[in-house]
Amino acid sequence: FRGNRADVAQLLKQGEGRIDHAGAGAVGAAELLLHILDQLVAMAGLFGDELEQHVSQIALIEHAPTAAVTAMPKFAVVAPVASGVTADPLWMTEFAQHLEDCGFESIVAVEHTVLMTRYSSVYPYDESGRVEIPADCPVPDPLDLLAFLAARTTRLGLATGVLVLPNHHPVVLAKRVSSIDVLSGGRVRLAVGMGWMKEEVEACGADFES
Numbered sequence: 088f089r090g091n092r093a094d095v096a097q098l099l100k101q102g103e104g105r106i107d108h109a110g111a112g113a114v115g116a117a118e119l120l121l122h123i124l125d126q127l128v129a130m131a132g133l134f135g136d137e138l139e140q141h142v143s144q145i146a147l148i149e150h151a152p153t154a155a156v157t158a159m160p161k162f163a164v165v166a167p168v169a170s171g172v173t174a175d176p177l178w179m180t181e182f183a184q185h186l187e188d189c190g191f192e193s194i195v196a197v198e199h200t201v202l203m204t205r206y207s208s209v210y211p212y213d214e215s216g217r218v219e220i221p222a223d224c225p226v227p228d229p230l231d232l233l234a235f236l237a238a239r240t241t242r243l244g245l246a247t248g249v250l251v252l253p254n255h256h257p258v259v260l261a262k263r264v265s266s267i268d269v270l271s272g273g274r275v276r277l278a279v280g281m282g283w284m285k286e287e288v289e290a291c292g293a294d295f296e297s
Contacts, residue, residue: 161192163246163276166232168197174225176235183236183243193244193276194236196229199287200254206286218284230263237271245271249280253293 164186172178183194202222209216220226227235233245245267252260268275282288285295 163193163195163244163248164191165195165197165248168220168224168226170221170224173232174227179232179236180239183240187240187243191243193246193274194233195246195248195278196232197226197248198229198251198254199226199284200228200251201287201290202226203284203286206284208284208286211283230267233275234267234270237267237274243274244276245274246276247278249278251282251288252279253282253288253295254291 166173166179166182186194199220202218202220202224204222210218213219229247229250233247236243237245250260264275264277288295
């Protein structure tokens with residue numbers, strides 16, 4: 088669904104269901120989603136059209152489900168991956184600090200140790216089978232990026248999404264992750280995967296098939 092805030096508000100008010108959370112009574116699901124929408128609008132207003140090109144669209148269902156929870160849901164934001172953005176220390180600092188100010192739970196850093204100009208692997212998240220990131224796009228190491236952002240924030244969670252596990256020696260990886268987690272005050276959220284690009288995994292010395 089695409090539309091302005093008024094369109095989204097009208098759609099959500101047709102939905103049903105309320106979310107109960109401790110200390111604040113019942114909060115309408117529509118009000119909750121509109122609050123999230125307002126946060127994203129505020130982000131777009133701060134960073135302009137450049138951010139709008141990289142923030143994923145919100146998927147909205149016509150009827151909000153009924154749910155009983157003991158706390159408000161928490162939301163993370165994936166750091167955009169683009170030239171002049173992801174490896175720009177000033178841009179990423181302002182982005183992370185704004186996420187923290189807006190109340191998001193964490194920032195998520197993606198990983199590509201190396202990108203290929205030619206590859207036979209099929210990217211599973213696009214019908215074309217090709218990843219949208221150009222091979223010459225600077226993609227910082229996610230743990231180094233999160234360590235950098237840890238020093239420039241105080242509460243924001245620091246997540247990987249995802250870390251390509253075969254690209255790393257397990258002992259060295261455990262040391263790096265635990266060091267960042269301790270020094271950041273326990274803010275690391277580690278999500279790992281096996282990766283989809285055979286050429287990348289093999290370039291890092293692992294056997295993709297095993």
